[in-house]
Amino acid sequence: MQHDFCAVSVCIAGVLAVVTPSVARADQITDLKKQIEQLRQQNQEQIDALSRELQGAVRNQKEIEQKQAKVAATGPGAGSEPRSWLVPGTDLSIRIGGYAKGDFIYDVKGANGDVANATAVPIDGTPAANKRGATRIHAKQSRLELEAFAPTDFGKFHAKTVVDFMGTLTNTSQVASNSEGLRLREFYGELGPFLVGQTWSNFQDGAAQGEVIDGGPLPGQTLNRVPQFRYTTAAGGGSLVMTVENPESDFKCYSGPTGICTTPTNGARSGGGIGLSQIPVFVGRYTLPVGPGELTVAGMYRQIRAEDGNGHHARANGYGLLAAGSFTVFGKDKIYGQVMGGDGIGMYASDLANLSAAYDGRGRMDTLSGISGFVGYRHYWLDNLRSTVQAGYTRLLDTSSILPASTPGYVRETQSLHANLIWRPYERVDLGVENILERLKLVSGKQGTMERIQVGAWYYF
Secondary structure (H helix, E strand, O other): OHHHHHHHHHHHHHHHHHHHHHHHHHHHHHHHHHHHHHHHHHHHHHHHHHHHHHHHHHHHHHHHHHHHHHHHHHOOOOOOOOOOEEOOOOOOEEEEEEEEEEEEEEEEEOOOOOOOOHHHOOOOOOHHHHOOOEEEEEOOOOEEEEEEEEOOOOOOEEEEEEEEEEEOOOOOOOOOOOOOEEEEEEEEEEEOOEEEEEEEOOOOOOOOOOOOOOOOOOOOOOOOEEEEEEEEEEEOOEEEEEEEEOOOOOOEEOOOOOOOOOOOEEOOHHHOOOEOOOOOEEEEEEEEEEOOEEEEEEEEEEEEEEEOOOOOEEEEEEEEEEEEEEEEEOOOEEEEEEEEEEEOOHHHHOOOOOOOEEEOOOOOEEEOEEEEEEEEEEEEEEOOEEEEEEEEEEEEOOOOOOOOOOOOOOEEEEEEEEEEEEEEEEOOEEEEEEEEEEEEEEOOOOEEEEEEEEEEEEEEO
16 A cells, blocks of 8 residues: 555656646746736837827927928018018019129220220231230129019019119210210010010020129120010920020111212111111020930021111121030039021021121122020039139121121131139139130231230129
């Protein structure tokens, strides 16, 4: 009996030895599961807390933005465009801007005037070319700008006027008040895709222009501002702009010893000549964004016509083609250029103004062809220090037997080189210095060169 009890005891002990560790491991597993669940709950609580905090921050930010928008809508300078303000009781926003600009000019060789003009470069061997060291200081390039904006059912309404002080006065004596004439640069209105008024001719690419201190007509550039009717529309990923522009028949008239032009005379009507165009100038321009820049092509058609009212008249057709582009490279650096050419292109080639054609005063008119172009590069040395180098060229390709080679203003070619350094010490101030070289060659073979150092300062407002 005792042996049976011992045997049973041994068996029970053996079972307990086996079962007890299993129960302990089960308890450990249960404890681990509880700890994991507790950690999960704690993490979820933290996640929920962070989510609530984020949602609160978003609501606060929206409230701040709404308050700022409300303040902007009712406070000063609250117009629809930057730096504009609303006219009380209307949806019209007004913006005033411009800059005061002072220019210090020193002509090392060949005094040239308030702006560098390649067609006015003194011819070698003349008294004008022998002049040295001419100094001129003026503020005529200062500008005033006024703009208006408003939303409409037809698109944005926009009107703009820009004036400077390069106009002509009957008395501009510099021994007294140094008075200068106000000159209209731009004055136009836009409604949706339509523009009416005076602004830059459509036969150019505004983006492909350099930053130079001199404000003159540079060889190769098209810098006409003309009254026009304009329509702009999107097309093929770019923009198509079509204009009908004010015509001006700019030709040279010479009839010999007898006739209406016994000396070579400019035919432009605005200058008192006998130019009388019957139709406007038609221009189409297409601009396509390409990578970090854009490409532009344009075409122009015009009529060149003369009539003296005494039975003598003549007319010819003129045309021009243009290609231009500008691209941002290496940070903020920019490379740009333009080339154009045509027959009877005249004033659209800057230095070929009044050379669209030659008229004999009796019925014969010969158109004159020409080409022009420029290329430039703007480099940023620092964020507030930059330079531009630009070279330009214009050439009259053919001549007419109507005009003597000695005709005043009978330009064969012009060349220019501008190089500058501009510093911006403050966001509303630019200070710069520029070296200008220009060369003029006439059909007669005579030529001349000039060099200018110009210092400019802009104060923007």
